[in-house]
Amino acid sequence: MDVFGSFALLLAFVCAVYALVGGIAAILTRHPLLIKSTRQAGMATCILIFLATFSLEYLFFSDNFASAYVVSHSNRDLSTFYKVAALWSGQEGSLLFWSFLLSIYVLSVLVVYRNKNGELMPYVGVVLAGVQIFFLALNNFVASPFKMLGNVSASGAVEPFVRMDGNGLNPLLQYPEMVIHPPNLYSGYTGFTIPFAFALAALLARYPGEKWIHLTRKWTMIAWCFQSCGILLGAHWAYAVLGWGGYWGWDPVENASLLPWLTGTAFLHSVMMQEKRGMMKVWNVWLVFTTFLLCILGTFLTRSGIVSSVHAFAQSSIGSWFVGFLCLIMVVCLTAYIKNRDYLKSENRLDSVVSRESSFLFNNLLFLVACIAVLSGTLFPVFSEWFTGNRISVGPPFFNKIMIPIGLALLFLTGVGPLLAWGRTSKESMKRNFGWPLLAGIVAAVVSFAVGYRNVFSTLCLFLCGFVGWTIFLEFYRGARVIAARSGMNLLFSAQELAMRNTRRYGGYVVHFGMVLIFIGLAGAAFNIDVQKTMNFGDSMKLGPYTLILQSADTKADKNYTAQRMIVEVLKDNQQSMLLYPEKRLFQGRDQSSGTMVAIYSTLREDLYVVFAGQDQDTNLPVVHAFLNPLVKWIWFGGVWVVLGTLLALVPSRKVSLVLAHSTEPAPATVVPALNPTVTLQEGHD
Amino acid sequence: MTSRRSILALTLVFVLGIVPLLAQQADRVKTVGSRFMCMCNCNQVLTQCNHVGCYMSTAMLKELGEMVGRGNSDAIITAAFVKEYGTTVFAEPPKSGFSLIAWSMPFVYFIAGATLVIFVIRKWRSRPATVLQSAPGGIAVSADALDRARAQAARDTDD
Numbered sequence: 001m002d003v004f005g006s007f008a009l010l011l012a013f014v015c016a017v018y019a020l021v022g023g024i025a026a027i028l029t030r031h032p033l034l035i036k037s038t039r040q041a042g043m044a045t046c047i048l049i050f051l052a053t054f055s056l057e058y059l060f061f062s063d064n065f066a067s068a069y070v071v072s073h074s075n076r077d078l079s080t081f082y083k084v085a086a087l088w089s090g091q092e093g094s095l096l097f098w099s100f101l102l103s104i105y106v107l108s109v110l111v112v113y114r115n116k117n118g119e120l121m122p123y124v125g126v127v128l129a130g131v132q133i134f135f136l137a138l139n140n141f142v143a144s145p146f147k148m149l150g151n152v153s154a155s156g157a158v159e160p161f162v163r164m165d166g167n168g169l170n171p172l173l174q175y176p177e178m179v180i181h182p183p184n185l186y187s188g189y190t191g192f193t194i195p196f197a198f199a200l201a202a203l204l205a206r207y208p209g210e211k212w213i214h215l216t217r218k219w220t221m222i223a224w225c226f227q228s229c230g231i232l233l234g235a236h237w238a239y240a241v242l243g244w245g246g247y248w249g250w251d252p253v254e255n256a257s258l259l260p261w262l263t264g265t266a267f268l269h270s271v272m273m274q275e276k277r278g279m280m281k282v283w284n285v286w287l288v289f290t291t292f293l294l295c296i297l298g299t300f301l302t303r304s305g306i307v308s309s310v311h312a313f314a315q316s317s318i319g320s321w322f323v324g325f326l327c328l329i330m331v332v333c334l335t336a337y338i339k340n341r342d343y344l345k346s347e348n349r350l351d352s353v354v355s356r357e358s359s360f361l362f363n364n365l366l367f368l369v370a371c372i373a374v375l376s377g378t379l380f381p382v383f384s385e386w387f388t389g390n391r392i393s394v395g396p397p398f399f400n401k402i403m404i405p406i407g408l409a410l411l412f413l414t415g416v417g418p419l420l421a422w423g424r425t426s427k428e429s430m431k432r433n434f435g436w437p438l439l440a441g442i443v444a445a446v447v448s449f450a451v452g453y454r455n456v457f458s459t460l461c462l463f464l465c466g467f468v469g470w471t472i473f474l475e476f477y478r479g480a481r482v483i484a485a486r487s488g489m490n491l492l493f494s495a496q497e498l499a500m501r502n503t504r505r506y507g508g509y510v511v512h513f514g515m516v517l518i519f520i521g522l523a524g525a526a527f528n529i530d531v532q533k534t535m536n537f538g539d540s541m542k543l544g545p546y547t548l549i550l551q552s553a554d555t556k557a558d559k560n561y562t563a564q565r566m567i568v569e570v571l572k573d574n575q576q577s578m579l580l581y582p583e584k585r586l587f588q589g590r591d592q593s594s595g596t597m598v599a600i601y602s603t604l605r606e607d608l609y610v611v612f613a614g615q616d617q618d619t620n621l622p623v624v625h626a627f628l629n630p631l632v633k634w635i636w637f638g639g640v641w642v643v644l645g646t647l648l649a650l651v652p653s654r655k656v657s658l659v660l661a662h663s664t665e666p667a668p669a670t671v672v673p674a675l676n677p678t679v680t681l682q683e684g685h686d
Numbered sequence: 687m688t689s690r691r692s693i694l695a696l697t698l699v700f701v702l703g704i705v706p707l708l709a710q711q712a713d714r715v716k717t718v719g720s721r722f723m724c725m726c727n728c729n730q731v732l733t734q735c736n737h738v739g740c741y742m743s744t745a746m747l748k749e750l751g752e753m754v755g756r757g758n759s760d761a762i763i764t765a766a767f768v769k770e771y772g773t774t775v776f777a778e779p780p781k782s783g784f785s786l787i788a789w790s791m792p793f794v795y796f797i798a799g800a801t802l803v804i805f806v807i808r809k810w811r812s813r814p815a816t817v818l819q820s821a822p823g824g825i826a827v828s829a830d831a832l833d834r835a836r837a838q839a840a841r842d843t844d845d
Contacts, residue, residue, distance in 0.1 A: 244734060251729050279810075350810035358807055365799045373792040380779065380788045388784050390773040393723050395731060398778035402792050 002067055005055030006146040012048035013136040015041045019129035027122045035122055042110050042125050045132055046103035053100040056093060056145050060086050065163040068147045069093055075166040077560040085179045086169050091303060092145035099135045102190040109194060120212060123201030131193050134325050142318055171587045171595035177237040185230025185257055189295040191223025192260055196292035199285050203336045206343045210275060216288065217271050218650065224264045225646040231257050232639040243596040243611040245530060245627040250399040252307040255378045256298030259371055263291040266367035273360050276422060281344040289333045296326055306382055352424035359417040370406045404457055408464060411519055414512050415468035418475060436474065441467030453527060461523040469516045472509050500654040507649025514645055517638030524631025532625040534616040544628045546608055547571040561585040566612045566622055582612040606630045714754050718763055719747060723777050731777050
């Protein structure tokens with residue numbers, strides 16, 4: 001099966017090269033058979049990558065310990081569930097997994113648009129083939145997942161051998177969330193390739209109209225949704241498994257996932273300017289290019305070892321390939337832009353500073369500042385070493401100080417933007433729209449202050465959450481009230497009908513609501529408290545309203561690990577509340593590595609988070625570390641709403657037909673005198 | 687009697703003097719410790735390293751506690767840590783020298799970006815409004831009426 005997998009990968013590479021070279025020839029000659037064959041070559045590339053991936057997965061499921069990759073990342077006792085995750089636990093397999101997910105997108109695009117957008121699709125196919133060639137080249141010639149174990153004999157011949165068992169999977173990955181976090185995150189990274197391909201193709205083809213933006217926006221939303229899920233799942237995994245009490249450590253690999261998310265979010269907002277007003281075409285094209293470049297940069301940071309990270313793969317020479325690919329993409333994008341920039345000209349006109357257009361401009365500014373701040377902070381240790389010879393760390397305190405004000409400013413714009421009208425917002429409109437939300441914000445701030453959340457940034461954050469939350473509520477309420485008055489439905493059904501008539505708009509509001517909930521969760525971080533104590537059985541520690549008593553310990557043996565479990569009784573206000581079981585797991589495998597399972601009692605108000613941190617070196621007694629983390633649950637809750645809102649925005653809006661009262665047929669169209677506009681009318685959009 | 691009073695006096699001195707001092711020193715260890723990274727490569731601030739028995743954070747915190755106990759100033763403690771562990775021990779770039787670049791860049795980006803945005807807004811606002819000419823036999827529309835119509839259309843189709 002390893003030979004089959006290797007061959008499938010090599011054949012996929014050949015097909016991708018044909019799709020690229022043949023695709024360029026097809027564009028130049030416009031020969032229909034050539035266009036068709038290169039499209040089919042693109043599809044074949046995807047199918048061959050699927051086969052190669054299934055081959056590697058088969059090696060895992062069949063415990064083939066002749067394979068070097070399987071030996072490094074699996075063992076006989078590893079459950080089937082985690083053998084799936086073992087595919088992407090190492091450099092080689094994760095690159096193949098990247099190609100696999102990219103192929104799902106590419107195949108979908110080639111199939112869905114096989115009879116549409118005939119002018120554009122050959123260019124799209126060429127760009128996608130180019131990206132696939134890069135990752136296939138890595139897997140074929142630099143980091144093959146199908147290497148077999150072998151001993152070099154005295155004669156120089158390589159003699160294959162088979163190990164009895166493997167080293168096992170990294171304990172940090174043996175957690176259900178780690179089976180879904182990487183696929184989501186990689187789906188986000190690879191998904192941004194599609195809008196990049198469409199944007200570059202539209203620029204190269206000088207594709208008329210704004211249709212490519214509609215295509216680009218939907219694929220961007222899908223990728224953005226996966227990226228958001230990946231980031232939140234990773235944060236939750238860090239919280240539940242790593243045991244340091246937090247969910248975001250500004251680790252370089254974490255930052256790498258945030259960068260394309262920031263520019264992707266900026267694009268999803270500024271694309272509305274292009275659709276509504278035909279504005280910011282150049283900006284949008286470069287936002288899409290930058291998002292894709294940041295995806296490649298992110299994976300470069302993870303794999304090259306130039307920045308130290310607990311998440312990174314081992315340092316390897318693969319980094320130079322990524323640098324080369326990044327440079328190539330930049331050259332191609334720059335060349336395409338310089339040659340065709342006149343195609344992106346637009347008649348931009350703004351009536352007023354106080355308008356939705358301005359709010360989008362500032363929104364984009366803040367997202368880009370956040371992106372550049374995170375990127376420069378992440379790379380600063382490298383730059384400082386290059387220029388001064390000293391490597392200076394840039395840790396969480398730096399990022400928190402920079403990003404908190406930016407985050408709050410973005411939250412403010414989240415509330416203000418939808419309240420402003422396109423073109424111009426009158427003073428009366430501002431008074432009408434801002435009054436109640438400001439009051440809601442003040443009430444939220446006062447309540448938070450009263451219950452004890454007394455920190456400047458947290459209070460400001462909760463004020464803004466109240467403000468933004470109320471603006472979103474008003475949007476739904478006002479629209480639903482109109483529908484309820486006309487249809488006789490209740491407000492809830494009217495709100496549902498309202499959302500279905502404009503899923504993109506109201507899906508966006510649901511996403512904003514999810515972000516408000518996430519910010520409420522983040523506001524609680526300033527009030528985290530913790531206690532660490534070496535405890536004997538019967539000892540207790542106090543944390544807020546909770547008293548923790550270490551009752552006993554036990555050992556639980558599983559197929560792949562042995563868990564040492566502490567049994568902690570929790571009293572709240574001196575009343576018995578629950579038992580918690582923080583544990584440490586010792587995994588089978590050559591290095592007997594260990595992992596932590598945190599015990600969390602989670603409510604909307606706070607999380608009681610208890611870690612069995614290890615044994616005291618002097619007394620050999622267990623050390624228990626307990627945290628009280630307010631409002632954390634709101635973050636995960638908000639994440640669910642972000643995903644739901646994105647899914648709603650992807651659903652096509654329900655069409656509404658106008659029927660006059662006492663009429664059995666739709667009213668005839670009214671004839672109006674023709675005007676001779678001297679501007680080009682904007683294309684319709686959904 | 688005298689010994690009892692002495693014991694009581696000593697106890698009072700301990701409770702009123704030493705205990706708050708120890709608490710103050712513990713707070714100072716936490717504050718100063720939060721400025722350093724744990725050097726075991728966990729990428730966590732020294733006081734947040736969650737590895738029990740971590741060979742680095744245990745030793746670093748012990749050393750920090752001793753220096754705080756001796757009454758050393760923050761500057762002396764920082765210099766000693768940098769001398770022993772290098773500049774990578776900082777949790778955030780120092781606000782001096784080359785490291786000022788890290789702190790100033792976000793402000794520079796924001797000011798540059800805001801300047802550009804304001805320039806773009808002004809440029810867009812200065813462009814003339816497009817005039818629609820009516821066809822022969824059509825209705826002449828005043829600019830005011832057109833503005834009102836645009837505002838109404840914007841309200842009706844707001845997204």
